Amino acid sequence: MAKSMLIICKQGPWSNISVRETLDLALAGGAFELPISLLFLEDGVFQLVANQQAKTIQQKDISANLQALPLFGIDELLVAEQSLQQRSLTTEQLILPTKLIPQQQLAHLLTQYDVVVTS
Incomplete structure (x- = not known):
């Protein structure tokens, strides 16, 4: 059986190549x-914001990669609710459907996966 993996995305969309x-x-x-x-x-929540203008800062748009996630069977997109609130964002501003995770559930969430990768 394949090990489950949680990938934590903490960086803005154009912070670096990672x-x-x-x-x-x-x-x-x-x-x-x-x-x-x-x-x-x-x-990392900024990666999901719709209608970003990557070309204006001479960057490659990552929205196509994000929109391909469901095509590759990656349907579990989680967003830290507090991170959205702190950045004055709502789920309606995101390009993909996500599940909001309250701050108090984050630690428990990490225990549900065999492997956790942070970037």
């Missing part, structure tokens, strides 16, 4: 039908 590498990791794991979930917290 954001793209993290999405590539998730897509590769999904291609091999590994049970993968992504948790977006802190500035």
Whole structure:
């Protein structure tokens, strides 16, 4: 049986190359039908914001990679509720459906996965 993996995305969409590498990791794991979930917290929630203008800062848009996640069997997209609130964001502003995770449930969430990767 494949080990479950939680990938924690904590960085803004264009903070460095690890954001793209993290999405590539998730897509590769999904291609091999590994049970993968992504948790977006802190500035990582900005990765999910719709209608970003990546070209204006000469960056490659990551929204296509994000929208491909369900095609690779990655349907469990989790968002730290407190991170959204602290950044004045709502789930309606995100490009994909997500499940909100209250702050008090984050520690328990980590125990539910065999492997946890943070980027």
